Amino acid sequence: MSDLTRMSAAEQAAALAAGEVSSVELTEAHLGRTAAVDASVHAYLDVSAEKALASARDADARRAAGDDLAPLTGVPIAVKDNIVTHGQVTTAGSKMLEGWVPPYDATVVTRLRAAGLPILGKTNLDEFAMGSSTEHSAFGPTRNPWDLTRIPGGSGGGSAAAVSSFQAPIALGSDTGGSIRQPAAVTGSVGVKPTYGGVSRYGAVALASSLDQIGPVARTVLDAALLHETVGGHDPLDATSLTDPVAGLVEAARTGELEGLRVGVVRELGGEGYQSGVKASFDAALAVLEAGGAEIHEVSAPSFEHALAAYYLILPAEASSNLARFDGMRFGLRVEPAEGPATAERVMAATRGAGFGDEVKRRIILGTHALSAGFHDAYYRAAQQVRTVVQRDFAAAFEQVDVLVSPTAPTTAFPIGEKIDDPLAMYLNDIATIPANLAGVPAMSLPSGLSDDDGLPVGLQIIAPARQDALLYRAGGALERALTSGWGGSLLDRAPELTGTTGETEPTEAQR
Ligand code: GLN
Numbered sequence: 001m002s003d004l005t006r007m008s009a010a011e012q013a014a015a016l017a018a019g020e021v022s023s024v025e026l027t028e029a030h031l032g033r034t035a036a037v038d039a040s041v042h043a044y045l046d047v048s049a050e051k052a053l054a055s056a057r058d059a060d061a062r063r064a065a066g067d068d069l070a071p072l073t074g075v076p077i078a079v080k081d082n083i084v085t086h087g088q089v090t091t092a093g094s095k096m097l098e099g100w101v102p103p104y105d106a107t108v109v110t111r112l113r114a115a116g117l118p119i120l121g122k123t124n125l126d127e128f129a130m131g132s133s134t135e136h137s138a139f140g141p142t143r144n145p146w147d148l149t150r151i152p153g154g155s156g157g158g159s160a161a162a163v164s165s166f167q168a169p170i171a172l173g174s175d176t177g178g179s180i181r182q183p184a185a186v187t188g189s190v191g192v193k194p195t196y197g198g199v200s201r202y203g204a205v206a207l208a209s210s211l212d213q214i215g216p217v218a219r220t221v222l223d224a225a226l227l228h229e230t231v232g233g234h235d236p237l238d239a240t241s242l243t244d245p246v247a248g249l250v251e252a253a254r255t256g257e258l259e260g261l262r263v264g265v266v267r268e269l270g271g272e273g274y275q276s277g278v279k280a281s282f283d284a285a286l287a288v289l290e291a292g293g294a295e296i297h298e299v300s301a302p303s304f305e306h307a308l309a310a311y312y313l314i315l316p317a318e319a320s321s322n323l324a325r326f327d328g329m330r331f332g333l334r335v336e337p338a339e340g341p342a343t344a345e346r347v348m349a350a351t352r353g354a355g356f357g358d359e360v361k362r363r364i365i366l367g368t369h370a371l372s373a374g375f376h377d378a379y380y381r382a383a384q385q386v387r388t389v390v391q392r393d394f395a396a397a398f399e400q401v402d403v404l405v406s407p408t409a410p411t412t413a414f415p416i417g418e419k420i421d422d423p424l425a426m427y428l429n430d431i432a433t434i435p436a437n438l439a440g441v442p443a444m445s446l447p448s449g450l451s452d453d454d455g456l457p458v459g460l461q462i463i464a465p466a467r468q469d470a471l472l473y474r475a476g477g478a479l480e481r482a483l484t485s486g487w488g489g490s491l492l493d494r495a496p497e498l499t500g501t502t503g504e505t506e507p508t509e510a511q512r
Pocket of ligand 1: 129130131132154155174175176177178179180207315430
């Protein structure tokens with residue numbers, strides 16, 4: 001077998017089952033790829049080669065012994081570094097947690113280990129998952145494998161870059177306002193935010209608990225479904241976990257058809273502010289949906305115009321409360337005040353001053369202000385009211401159609417440095433992804449093609465009603481098949497070759 005890292009997770013699983021390859025060989029191949037390219041991409045904050053190889057040997061031994069295996073046993077994976085891993089450093093991209101070794105596993109990690117997926121390492125993110133470019137990581141930005149001068153999206157740029165640069169076939173991410181879907185869109189990968197509560201949040205470093213959701217990042221819709229089924233389902237350790245069984249996703253991804261699917265194009269998630277190449281790619285994908293037998297309708301969700309503003313009040317409010325635990329006493333960093341007595345309050349102030357980056361401080365200040373007596377009604381309560389209206393707009397839209405579609409993000413990957421000093425410009429990247437978080441409904445981003453502006457990947461978002469994640473996989477799987485047959489292969493086959501550690505790429509045909 002020539003290049004193992006080019007195989008999808010499903011292909012790797014099939015090769016393992018056929019005895020054509022071992023988990024150790026697969027794991028070594030991906031670690032080798034990381035050694036060759038990650039100095040230029042910086043997808044990983046920590047690579048755990050020894051531990052990954054030990055679990056690969058274990059997976060191979062289980063297979064040799066004829067044990068009961070899971071569909072992905074032996075297939076390696078990367079994990080976003082705001083998901084805790086027992087005995088493996090977890091930083092959430094913050095100096096606050098630099099070197100912190102969690103004493104327990106997140107439920108999703110427990111499930112990965114039980115299913116025998118070697119964890120290759122922990123991927124980079126914006127500090128505490130706040131951002132849309134991975135530039136807010138305390139440990140330096142991740143670069144987009146399609147163009148190393150550009151951002152890989154955020155906050156989960158590391159997971160998306162690892163998958164799209166063939167350093168891992170699949171990865172876990174977290175999505176509070178788009179951090180799985182927007183990085184997937186700008187790197188040509190597939191990302192899914194499951195229904196709120198569909199995948200356990202136990203052991204995810206909390207950002208905004210009513211919005212946070214862990215989910216899969218992959219190169220194909222089928223691989224995302226396989227991972228979603230591996231980690232999803234009820235968890236008594238998460239108080240908001242759904243009791244629904246997570247099933248039928250893989251089947252839907254494999255066999256889904258477009259015939260008769262009622263697809264709603266959300267009027268408010270398009271138009272002004274969306275790059276022309278993004279719109280063109282989206283329109284072309286609509287034509288493919290229609291040619292496949294889907295019915296296209298226009299639907300309106302007027303409240304979506306206010307979703308971004310509501311989100312940027314609710315998220316900071318919840319984050320300011322969740323981040324109160326980083327006090328210099330319980331976890332990670334502790335900084336003594338430069339002078340004067342080291343009272344608890346002064347240690348806290350010194351620690352938080354030194355440990356948090358600018359974006360995190362900005363949101364803590366915003367959030368405490370929005371929650372404070374006298375401002376609570378004007379800001380936090382008003383935002384919650386918008387949230388209710390967003391939920392009603394979704395409910396009304398889903399009376400007319402089965403799924404909704406939009407571009408995932410208004411632009412393709414922008415240059416590193418372009419928006420870092422302009423928080424509002426950064427927040428606007430989330431305009432199309434945020435409504436799904438506010439309503440708790442599931443959403444997927446998959447590649448719709450390359451922008452004719454700049455030759456970079458464009459993502460299409462599919463949104464389904466709560467608990468109907470299988471519909472995402474039905475529509476996404478079918479659309480992916482139709483698109484890739486038109487392209488003659490996966491979009492990522494057209495990504496430039498990363499030529500080792502020099503940080504150079506060959507331009508693609510479209511970029512020339
Ligand atoms: N870009 C969004 C934000 O900065 C998304 C965050 C997320 O999904 N973790 O809040």
